[in-house]
Amino acid sequence: MKKIVTFLLLISVVSWSQNKQILYNFAAIPQSVMYNPGADVSYKWYAGIPFLSGVSANFGSTGFSAYDLLADNGVDFNTKLRNVIFSTTAKDRMAINEQLEILSGGFKLKSSLGDETDSYLSFGLYQEFDFLTYVPKDPLILALEGNQNYIGKVFDLSDFNMKAELLSVFHVGYQTKLKPNFIVGGRAKIYSSIYNASSTNNSGYIYTIPASDAVYEQQIYSQLQLNTSGLASYFDSNNEVDAQKDVTKRTLLGGNLGLGFDLGFTYYPKDNLQITGSVIDVGFIKHSKDVESYTLNGTYTYKGVVPNFNQQNDPGTVFQDFKDAIPLDTLNVKYTTWRPAKFNTSVQYSFEEERSDECNCTDGNGKPTYKSAFGAQFFMMTLPKTPIMALTAYYQRKILKGFHAKATYSLDSYSYSNLGLGIATQAGPVNFYILADNLLEYRDVTKANSLGFQFGLNVLVR
Amino acid sequence: MKSSSLKRFVFLLFIGMCSFSCASDLDFDQVNDIKIEPVVVANLAYFNIAAPDFIRNGQEQTVLADIPTVDFFNDKFFKERLKKAEIFIELENTIARQYRIDVVFLDVNNQAVYSTNFNVPAYTGSINKVSRTEIFENAQLDLLKRTRRIGFRVQMFAGPALTTSSPGNLILRSSATTYLVVE
Numbered sequence: 294m295k296k297i298v299t300f301l302l303l304i305s306v307v308s309w310s311q312n313k314q315i316l317y318n319f320a321a322i323p324q325s326v327m328y329n330p331g332a333d334v335s336y337k338w339y340a341g342i343p344f345l346s347g348v349s350a351n352f353g354s355t356g357f358s359a360y361d362l363l364a365d366n367g368v369d370f371n372t373k374l375r376n377v378i379f380s381t382t383a384k385d386r387m388a389i390n391e392q393l394e395i396l397s398g399g400f401k402l403k404s405s406l407g408d409e410t411d412s413y414l415s416f417g418l419y420q421e422f423d424f425l426t427y428v429p430k431d432p433l434i435l436a437l438e439g440n441q442n443y444i445g446k447v448f449d450l451s452d453f454n455m456k457a458e459l460l461s462v463f464h465v466g467y468q469t470k471l472k473p474n475f476i477v478g479g480r481a482k483i484y485s486s487i488y489n490a491s492s493t494n495n496s497g498y499i500y501t502i503p504a505s506d507a508v509y510e511q512q513i514y515s516q517l518q519l520n521t522s523g524l525a526s527y528f529d530s531n532n533e534v535d536a537q538k539d540v541t542k543r544t545l546l547g548g549n550l551g552l553g554f555d556l557g558f559t560y561y562p563k564d565n566l567q568i569t570g571s572v573i574d575v576g577f578i579k580h581s582k583d584v585e586s587y588t589l590n591g592t593y594t595y596k597g598v599v600p601n602f603n604q605q606n607d608p609g610t611v612f613q614d615f616k617d618a619i620p621l622d623t624l625n626v627k628y629t630t631w632r633p634a635k636f637n638t639s640v641q642y643s644f645e646e647e648r649s650d651e652c653n654c655t656d657g658n659g660k661p662t663y664k665s666a667f668g669a670q671f672f673m674m675t676l677p678k679t680p681i682m683a684l685t686a687y688y689q690r691k692i693l694k695g696f697h698a699k700a701t702y703s704l705d706s707y708s709y710s711n712l713g714l715g716i717a718t719q720a721g722p723v724n725f726y727i728l729a730d731n732l733l734e735y736r737d738v739t740k741a742n743s744l745g746f747q748f749g750l751n752v753l754v755r
Numbered sequence: 756m757k758s759s760s761l762k763r764f765v766f767l768l769f770i771g772m773c774s775f776s777c778a779s780d781l782d783f784d785q786v787n788d789i790k791i792e793p794v795v796v797a798n799l800a801y802f803n804i805a806a807p808d809f810i811r812n813g814q815e816q817t818v819l820a821d822i823p824t825v826d827f828f829n830d831k832f833f834k835e836r837l838k839k840a841e842i843f844i845e846l847e848n849t850i851a852r853q854y855r856i857d858v859v860f861l862d863v864n865n866q867a868v869y870s871t872n873f874n875v876p877a878y879t880g881s882i883n884k885v886s887r888t889e890i891f892e893n894a895q896l897d898l899l900k901r902t903r904r905i906g907f908r909v910q911m912f913a914g915p916a917l918t919t920s921s922p923g924n925l926i927l928r929s930s931a932t933t934y935l936v937v938e
Contacts (some may be wrong), residue, residue: 365782371790439793441932507801508843508930597798597929600821600907602808610826739779 330478331557338400347394356385450497525585551578591619641668845886850923
């Protein structure tokens with residue numbers, strides 16, 4: 294019990310949105326193509342510094358923060374725990390997302406004559422960790438309070454809903470200008486799942502109601518399933534396991550494989566007006582290696598001990614009857630998981646055209662360039678229950694040559710006061726960026742419902 | 756120059772924002788203080804004997820008995836965390852005969868750890884209900900936790916003869932309210 298609580302607390306300290314609202318459409322950063330394969334990036338080439346080109350972590354917890362549970366404020370822990378459980382709903386969730394680029398690069402393609410074209414190729418390998426759990430509110434209340442004060446309430450077992458995955462992604466993207474003002478791009482992805490555990494399609498209930506025969510009518514109906522891949526071999530004590538070796542091997546396409554794609558575009562109806570859109574991670578993973586699933590399926594109606602006065606067979610025993618009615622089964626069946634698909638779109642208005650005494654004021658295609666822009670973005674991501682959505686307003690400015698900043702204000706389910714700031718610098722060929730959101734939460738990180746940051750280092754030649 | 760000092764200023768501002776960020780004191784050790792006290796109610800036992808069930812091979816059975824096994828007191832988790840129990844037993848009679856019902860909780864050596872009995876009057880037009888709630892704590896509770904079987908004995912007193920078409924039922928309903936402490 295303590296272990297479970299500690300684990301829940303740990304994951305609540307971190308959490309997530311996966312909304313990369315600062316990086317999206319921030320063209321001074323080459324990694325922006327990862328969120329829109331049709332992003333308007335125009336470098337000769339870039340190469341990420343291995344393991345440092347893209348590091349990001351996002352935490353999110355709707356409903357409560359670490360402070361709510363763990364504050365050193367003299368309030369009894371059990372009081373805080375009760376307050377948290379009773380103030381959350383089954384739609385509240387906790388999540389972590391972490392991404393680490395291992396390799397990344399991109400370059401402008403040349404024509405057969407050696408001229409630069411309008412096409413751009415990017416590729417790489419990154420590792421991603423995803424964790425999401427909803428608050429299993431009904432089971433938690435049942436564990437906390439018992440059923441005495443809940444006669445007539447149906448405790449919903451579908452509140453058990455979680456998934457966790459560590460995977461690597463090989464990707465290659467291509468973008469081209471269909472017209473001078475219209476860029477389209479796509480990215481193909483091969484997923485290699487290292488570890489997966491998911492339990493997202495549960496149903497069932499437990500209830501106690503007054504009965505006409507026995508004192509209560511008590512029933513459990515359970516359709517619970519936890520799928521795992523890449524983990525079963527660790528549970529077998531006869532197996533010698535080397536997790537480090539497994540992770541390395543599975544990162545390099547030795548895991549459970551899947552396929553996916555990203556699509557995106559950038560369109561300029563006018564020189565200073567830009568519209569973008571993308572869908573990211575439309576894909577699936579087939580889990581067939583090292584799979585093990587656990588199920589608790591069945592129905593059990595409990596009347597208590599029922600004597601049999603006819604002197605026939607013993608009526609059996611309660612616990613055994615229960616175990617027979619809802620057996621814990623272990624299966625080895627293949628399963629498929631879908632990647633959480635993300636959808637982004639933005640509209641941007643640019644102003645402050647750059648003057649000719651400061652720079653070569655076109656982007657090479659005769660289009661003027663602008664110092665400042667403001668715009669709005671919309672983000673949506675699929676989740677097992679309801680999709681998550683966020684709306685962002687932003688202001689982007691080229692403060693100096695080689696120094697860009699983007700400030701964001703986002704509304705999402707975690708907060709209405711999410712301010713973010715990102716800077717990207719270019720000193721010679723060295724491109725560095727750092728982005729952080731929920732800046733107001735830094736006043737007291739323990740009270741944060743959501744935090745995210747990203748940074749990276751690239752070599753980039755324009 | 757201007758450019759690099761501005762860059763430095765913004766960069767320091769950014770770093771400053773992060774380093775001046777605060778964190779309230781968190782006490783992770785308090786997780787060890789976790790103590791949850793669920794109160795679980797559940798059926799304990801149930802039977803329903805129709806009047807004709809007292810006739811076997813054309814003869815009235817004046818005594819019916821059975822000693823079913825109960826296995827939940829064997830469960831270590833439950834046993835260690837059970838701090839108090841209330842057992843409710845109710846008898847309802849709509850048969851025109853008087854009954855005595857004995858309920859005996861037996862340990863592994865068939866020794867009684869708790870017993871109780873009920874006298875239920877014969878039905879004369881209004882339903883007879885007799886009930887009792889027993890509270891088990893401390894030594895009484897420790898005895899109860901040794902229960903492995905529960906014996907039920909129904910004794911029928913003399914009265915108007917029953918036939919296979921006699922109306923009425925003798926019903927036992929029992930529930931337990933268990934107070935658990937998990938820490």
